[in-house]
Amino acid sequence: MIRVVLPAHLRTLARLDGEAQLQVEGPVTQRSVLDALEARYPMLRGTIRDHVTQQRRPFVRFFACEEDLSHEPLDAQLPGPIATGAEPFMVVGAIAGG
Amino acid sequence: MSRVRVLVGTRKGAFVLTADGKRERWEVSGPHFAGWEIYHLKGSPVAPDRLYASQSSGWFGQMIQRSDDGGKTWDSVGNEFVYDGVAGTHQWYDGTQHPWEFARVWHLEPSLTDADTVYAGVEDAALFRTVDGGRTWQELSGLRRHTSGPSWQPGAGGLCLHTIVLDASRPERIFTAISAAGAFRTDDAGETWQPINRGLQSQTIPDPDAEVGHCVHHVAMHPSRPGVLFMQKHWDVMRSDDAGNAWHEVSGNLPSDFGFAIDIHAHEPDTIYVVPIKSDSEHFPPDGKLRVYRSRTGGNEWEALTEGLPQSDCYVNVLRDAMAVDSLDSCGVYFGTTGGQVYASANGGDTWAPIVRDLPAVLSVEVQTLP
Numbered sequence: 001m002i003r004v005v006l007p008a009h010l011r012t013l014a015r016l017d018g019e020a021q022l023q024v025e026g027p028v029t030q031r032s033v034l035d036a037l038e039a040r041y042p043m044l045r046g047t048i049r050d051h052v053t054q055q056r057r058p059f060v061r062f063f064a065c066e067e068d069l070s071h072e073p074l075d076a077q078l079p080g081p082i083a084t085g086a087e088p089f090m091v092v093g094a095i096a097g098g
Numbered sequence: 099m100s101r102v103r104v105l106v107g108t109r110k111g112a113f114v115l116t117a118d119g120k121r122e123r124w125e126v127s128g129p130h131f132a133g134w135e136i137y138h139l140k141g142s143p144v145a146p147d148r149l150y151a152s153q154s155s156g157w158f159g160q161m162i163q164r165s166d167d168g169g170k171t172w173d174s175v176g177n178e179f180v181y182d183g184v185a186g187t188h189q190w191y192d193g194t195q196h197p198w199e200f201a202r203v204w205h206l207e208p209s210l211t212d213a214d215t216v217y218a219g220v221e222d223a224a225l226f227r228t229v230d231g232g233r234t235w236q237e238l239s240g241l242r243r244h245t246s247g248p249s250w251q252p253g254a255g256g257l258c259l260h261t262i263v264l265d266a267s268r269p270e271r272i273f274t275a276i277s278a279a280g281a282f283r284t285d286d287a288g289e290t291w292q293p294i295n296r297g298l299q300s301q302t303i304p305d306p307d308a309e310v311g312h313c314v315h316h317v318a319m320h321p322s323r324p325g326v327l328f329m330q331k332h333w334d335v336m337r338s339d340d341a342g343n344a345w346h347e348v349s350g351n352l353p354s355d356f357g358f359a360i361d362i363h364a365h366e367p368d369t370i371y372v373v374p375i376k377s378d379s380e381h382f383p384p385d386g387k388l389r390v391y392r393s394r395t396g397g398n399e400w401e402a403l404t405e406g407l408p409q410s411d412c413y414v415n416v417l418r419d420a421m422a423v424d425s426l427d428s429c430g431v432y433f434g435t436t437g438g439q440v441y442a443s444a445n446g447g448d449t450w451a452p453i454v455r456d457l458p459a460v461l462s463v464e465v466q467t468l469p
Contacts, residue, residue: 001126008133009133009134009157009158035413043161044176046159046178047158047177048158052180053152057158057159059157093158094157
């Protein structure tokens with residue numbers, strides 16, 4: 001089971017109390033995790049990545065295993081502890097005013 | 099007894115203010131969508147408990163929220179706003195061409211006849227429509243594809259379509275306004291559009307009476323007198339008596355003709371309200387006095403309405419969508435400020451009192467008159 005930690009505003013939008021727990025078929029990549037997340041919580045479509053281009057929104061970052069994976073290729077394998085559920089994949093709102 | 103429901107959009111959430119017809123004691127509900135910018139929310143004229151809200155954030159983009167119980171509960175609906183075809187480019191601040199990019203929904207205008215149909219004015223400027231209660235949105239691209247489109251340029255707030263006026267007497271007619279392109283009208287339900295800016299004079303553009311390029315801030319029309327339009331432009335208060343074909347200035351004795359908001363009395367189509375702002379760089383009232391100005395003559399002759407409003411050391415702004423009227427027998431007038439106050443007058447502007455004083459900066463105010 002893949003664990004995804006969302007920022008508070010997106011948890012509210014998804015009506016989610018804690019982590020999202022997702023079943024991901026095949027390779028565990030940014031794309032497959034986000035596809036599974038949006039399939040389970042369709043209201044999150046467009047909030048993390050663009051509807052059409054699928055590009056990460058500029059003020060959203062992806063952290064995992066104490067690394068910033070935001071600029072890794074979308075189809076690169078995520079670290080093993082993400083795939084086993086030992087560590088969460090974290091969607092983070094960048095520190096940017098507001 | 100009738101009731102009123104005031105829908106307030108702010109920088110950090112939405113608030114719903116309700117009162118009975120006396121409009122003396124108010125209940126405050128909110129913040130809804132705490133932490134998100136709520137540019138606008140508005141109810142359907144045919145199903146008043148159906149509300150739509152534009153929720154956005156610099157981090158997470160645009161959401162559209164819908165309520166079917168007058169704002170008690172909300173559901174997120176569609177948020178996919180994709181320009182029709184190749185989006186093309188418009189003029190950027192430095193004069194270069196810049197790709198059309200969706201940023202947010204500034205204004206939601208529910209249909210006058212169908213609760214599931216809503217028009218959305220967006221940044222970068224375009225008009226979208228849903229016919230399924232907000233689930234999906236389609237661009238009425240005839241406006242953006244107008245031949246003048248590549249010359250449109252953003253105002254300080256972005257290239258935004260912020261005003262949508264529907265005409266109950268002529269369903270195929272829609273008025274829109276864009277900063278900083280000007281006002282436009284369609285007479286065929288959005289297929290084709292024409293600029294309606296003749297008579298506007300703007301010293302901030304190379305050709306002051308150009309066909310497009312004017313920074314129109316807001317347009318209001320009384321439903322009983324379609325074709326008569328009032329406009330608050332960047333500078334100048336304007337009037338048209340022929341559906342925008344020609345405009346003439348009615349700023350008259352205003353202390354400043356810069357401002358954002360303009361609205362019309364519910365029962366007196368020649369009684370109009372503006373809130374003069376000192377200048378385009380000083381976005382606060384002249385002399386630190388918050389004054390609504392009322393004209394009972396359709397412009398030119400204006401009186402200051404001050405009772406109950408701060409008359410010293412007041413340096414707030416009143417934004418374009420932040421004024422509205424109710425339709426009770428004694429017309430109520432409402433406006434919100436960037437200082438977080440929402441003021442109400444239950445007597446057409448003669449006296450004012452704050453409903454709330456300490457909200458986040460107010461972006462929009464709409465009012466529903468309920469049975």
